[in-house]
Amino acid sequence: MTCIPTSPPLVAPLAQDETRPLWSVMIPVYNCSQFLQETLESVLTQDIPEQQMQIEVVDDASTDTNVEAMVYRIGKGRIKYFRQEHNVGSLTNFKTCINRSKGRLIHLLHGDDRVNLGYYQKIEELFSLYPEAGAAFCRYRCINEEGQKVYDKSPEMKKDGILQNWLLTIGERQRIQYAAITVRREVYEKLGAFYGIEYGEDWEMWVRIARNYPVAYSPAILADYRKHTMSISSNKYLSGEYLQDLHRAMMLIQQHLPEEKKKTTLQKSRRYYARYGIQIAEQLWHKLHNRQIANTQIDHALSLYRSPIIYWMILRLHLQFFLNR
Numbered sequence: 001m002t003c004i005p006t007s008p009p010l011v012a013p014l015a016q017d018e019t020r021p022l023w024s025v026m027i028p029v030y031n032c033s034q035f036l037q038e039t040l041e042s043v044l045t046q047d048i049p050e051q052q053m054q055i056e057v058v059d060d061a062s063t064d065t066n067v068e069a070m071v072y073r074i075g076k077g078r079i080k081y082f083r084q085e086h087n088v089g090s091l092t093n094f095k096t097c098i099n100r101s102k103g104r105l106i107h108l109l110h111g112d113d114r115v116n117l118g119y120y121q122k123i124e125e126l127f128s129l130y131p132e133a134g135a136a137f138c139r140y141r142c143i144n145e146e147g148q149k150v151y152d153k154s155p156e157m158k159k160d161g162i163l164q165n166w167l168l169t170i171g172e173r174q175r176i177q178y179a180a181i182t183v184r185r186e187v188y189e190k191l192g193a194f195y196g197i198e199y200g201e202d203w204e205m206w207v208r209i210a211r212n213y214p215v216a217y218s219p220a221i222l223a224d225y226r227k228h229t230m231s232i233s234s235n236k237y238l239s240g241e242y243l244q245d246l247h248r249a250m251m252l253i254q255q256h257l258p259e260e261k262k263k264t265t266l267q268k269s270r271r272y273y274a275r276y277g278i279q280i281a282e283q284l285w286h287k288l289h290n291r292q293i294a295n296t297q298i299d300h301a302l303s304l305y306r307s308p309i310i311y312w313m314i315l316r317l318h319l320q321f322f323l324n325r
Helices: 033-044 067-075 090-100 119-129 166-172 185-191 201-212 235-239 241-254 259-288 291-304 308-323
Strands: 023-029 053-059 080-083 105-108 135-143 149-152 181-184 215-226
Touching: 023 033, 023 090, 033 053, 033 067, 053 067, 053 090, 067 080, 090 105, 105 119, 105 185, 119 135, 119 181, 119 215, 166 201, 166 259, 181 185, 185 201, 201 215, 201 241, 235 241, 235 259, 235 291, 241 259, 241 291, 259 291, 259 308, 291 308
Parallel strands: 023 053, 023 105, 053 080, 135 215
Antiparallel strands: 105 181, 135 149, 135 181
């Protein structure tokens, strides 16, 4: 039975005198075996020795293949493996990843994403240049199931450095993917792990970090986030529940924002994700041609925000319904 923590789970600190690597690449997986080889090879190709980098797959009781055998075949002992006794859900699996990490820097790399050559070198460089930073991230590329480019994320700034006014920027909408960001372990030890929701939980985490620490950034595209059919067709998308989770994330984020910015930031978030919800409704309509599913997205979007632009987007979508009867 999966569990969604209602408060940030504790991350136990490690002994200060313990010999530790700089890096922990922790790879949470659940039924993503068709992409996992690419993910693991993208890390191994960086050729970072074991004394400097822990690599471990944390398997949430996958049923699609023998993940342990796959990890051994690809890693040949270089990659460690841990399996949950039963499926515990993504948030508890992330907590396990963080608590099992030994490195000073933690990279949570999902089993369907990948990193590009030079990612770890660049992120290490950022932490070295900006030791006050609690986290560091780069631009990412969105890819499809075949690994082909869908789009490149727009840059946050033109050169490496500490992001200015980052709390309000990230507080407005999600701008980071797990594959692109690395967090100091001591930050998780202080702030706790992911909680509250299963969609948008990372958005709240990145805001929580931005409230407490400077965040470093590079515009170099050194990570690939995979968007595949299973993600867009998941139950959360089909039911529109992802928008409810995003609204819960917005409300959790409120606690991290300056009092005078809470109302305007929340309004901007609701407006952005209402439009996003209509865009998802259109994508699902073209994929499934199911008006009920599309209308569910519309209803959830309208519960977030209403404006002439939103109604215009809905009108255009209803015209597509009519033309494709």
